[in-house]
Ligand SMILES: O=c1ccn([C@H]2C[C@H](O)[C@@H](COP(=O)(O)OP(=O)(O)OP(=O)(O)O)O2)c(=O)[nH]1
């Protein structure tokens with residue numbers, strides 16, 4: 001497993017609430033908790049930036065992390081992310097924040113320490129543009145956006 005430097009910014013993390021960890025051997029995501037000062041209610045349509053109580057410094061430019069919704073919250077409660085997906089750059093050292101969005105029709109209560117989203121580390125390839133006039137031909141060519149139909 002890759003070692004990533006983490007700063008604990010809220011002392012309730014690691015004491016009152018466990019640090020993010022993989023729930024099972026095959027888990028891809030680490031659940032992030034709401035380390036807000038107090039519990040709150042997210043009204044339908046509302047977004048709120050919620051601290052997770054930690055910062056990570058990925059350091060390796062060939063890695064990044066993404067913050068994704070938890071499927072249960074997203075599907076059952078309409079609780080997803082205001083930015084749809086959060087992207088954490090390898091050189092970011094600030095507090096890890098979750099933009100919570102209630103896209104549902106009812107208010108949603110968040111208690112301090114609740115697991116609100118998940119963090120997934122992903123490999124990254126940084127590309128350098130090579131300017132050309134013509135691409136090498138492919139079967140698809142410029143076809144896209146459903147041009148091959150449904151069936
Ligand atoms: O859900 C998120 C998304 C981003 N970030 C942090 C880490 C990321 O590296 C930084 C910048 O994110 P991004 O580049 O997506 O936002 P931006 O609007 O382009 O801001 P900037 O001008 O700071 O790059 O904000 C979070 O803490 N949570």
Ligand SMILES: [Mg+2]
Pocket residue numbers: none
């Ligand atoms: Mg940016």
